[in-house]
Amino acid sequence: xxxxxxxxxxxxxxxxxxxxxSSALFFRQHQRGHEVRNHIFDRCxxxxxxxxxxxxxWKDGDRSPxxxxxxxxxxxxxxxxxxxxxxxxxxxxxxxxxxxxxxRQQLLALHSxxxxxxxxxxxxxxxxxxxxxxxxxxxxxxxxxxxxxVEWHRAGFRLYWRWLSRAxxxxxxxxxxxxxxxxxxxxxxxxxxxxxxxxxxxxLKLGFNVSEPTVSRWLRRVPRSPDIARSWLTFLxxxxxxxxxxxxxxxxxxxxxxxxxxxxxxxxxxxxxRFNVTRNPSAxxxxxQMREAxxxxxxxxxxxxDRDSKFGKDVISAAKDMGSRPLRTAFxxxxxxxxxxxxVGSCRRDLLDHVIVLNERHLRHLMAEYVRxxxxxxxxLALGKDTPAGRPTVERSAKCQIRPLPRLGGLHHRYTxxx
Numbered sequence: 001x002x003x004x005x006x007x008x009x010x011x012x013x014x015x016x017x018x019x020x021x022s023s024a025l026f027f028r029q030h031q032r033g034h035e036v037r038n039h040i041f042d043r044c045x046x047x048x049x050x051x052x053x054x055x056x057x058w059k060d061g062d063r064s065p066x067x068x069x070x071x072x073x074x075x076x077x078x079x080x081x082x083x084x085x086x087x088x089x090x091x092x093x094x095x096x097x098x099x100x101x102x103x104r105q106q107l108l109a110l111h112s113x114x115x116x117x118x119x120x121x122x123x124x125x126x127x128x129x130x131x132x133x134x135x136x137x138x139x140x141x142x143x144x145x146x147x148x149x150v151e152w153h154r155a156g157f158r159l160y161w162r163w164l165s166r167a168x169x170x171x172x173x174x175x176x177x178x179x180x181x182x183x184x185x186x187x188x189x190x191x192x193x194x195x196x197x198x199x200x201x202x203x204l205k206l207g208f209n210v211s212e213p214t215v216s217r218w219l220r221r222v223p224r225s226p227d228i229a230r231s232w233l234t235f236l237x238x239x240x241x242x243x244x245x246x247x248x249x250x251x252x253x254x255x256x257x258x259x260x261x262x263x264x265x266x267x268x269x270x271x272x273x274r275f276n277v278t279r280n281p282s283a284x285x286x287x288x289q290m291r292e293a294x295x296x297x298x299x300x301x302x303x304x305x306d307r308d309s310k311f312g313k314d315v316i317s318a319a320k321d322m323g324s325r326p327l328r329t330a331f332x333x334x335x336x337x338x339x340x341x342x343x344v345g346s347c348r349r350d351l352l353d354h355v356i357v358l359n360e361r362h363l364r365h366l367m368a369e370y371v372r373x374x375x376x377x378x379x380x381l382a383l384g385k386d387t388p389a390g391r392p393t394v395e396r397s398a399k400c401q402i403r404p405l406p407r408l409g410g411l412h413h414r415y416t417x418x419x
Contacts (some may be wrong), residue, residue, distance in 0.1 A: 159307040188222045243267035244300035245340040271388045287318035299324040377414040
């Protein structure tokens, strides 16, 4: 094989072909030395051979190695061999055999002629088995780290149990026949108010031996009827005119102050019934804002708000005096007041994330313009792409032009048709 080789490593390989135990001796000695380790590390790092130590390796075709101090190198080699023999004399024959096998496996991996040096599956299995059979398996390991061998073992563990889980099960619950499955789906479709206990009772009366958890598992696969969704949407549309919500959100100022924004929003057309700004919100101030939200018209039947401490007993009493029924959301459940929370998000994305508020007067002016834009210009998906105040659809001719009208200082635009 062309390339660069170690002289002692080649001698050990030749001796191993004639005497197995002597080969183990040579491999053990060279494993403790630096030549085998440098040779294997060099072959792992690059597919092209390199010269590591000029005094110990040479190219093919050279008659003798370029040694500068032959006497010193011979003396060091002899001392290394003597120390190796002394250490090996305390080891057992089984350890020598296993170490020889481990070293030969790594030599085979180094001499492979693949584009990239990788250990095959059989070589990985060899190290996994050797780890379970031999307690000193880490000593002859050079190509990879012991942690890599442990990861191979864990990967094999996962593959083994994955293969067992995919195999055919002998035990487990009995499969449900197609007749029972179709009957469960039929009963659920014909009786929308029935649950698993009711359907399970009917199946028992019909002579089917099936458990109630099985019925519950198959009820999850029942397709949702569009009629039910349509009826629920109709129910919400019929009752949302009686719902209103109120909430607070904060806005930082230029001088690192905090302003509190209060608003009341109706669920029917998403209109902002009242909006105001203050630095010190109180229960009396909130009650006054609620009265100004419905100055002449009767209040909504239900008023929804969260469990903020600002909504105290005075606020609840004011809501009841106006003929509205106050409803609090659950703890840490902003989704129960979704209409108000979505309006806060729209307000931040459309305006507040793009400006720096100077003071209370500045914020009140900005929010007044945004509420006007929100009512007259901004379309809503829940309203069928209409605005809360109702925006008429213009008729466009062939020769007309579309002109943009800036809103909120040019952050948004409304487009209209001009002749």
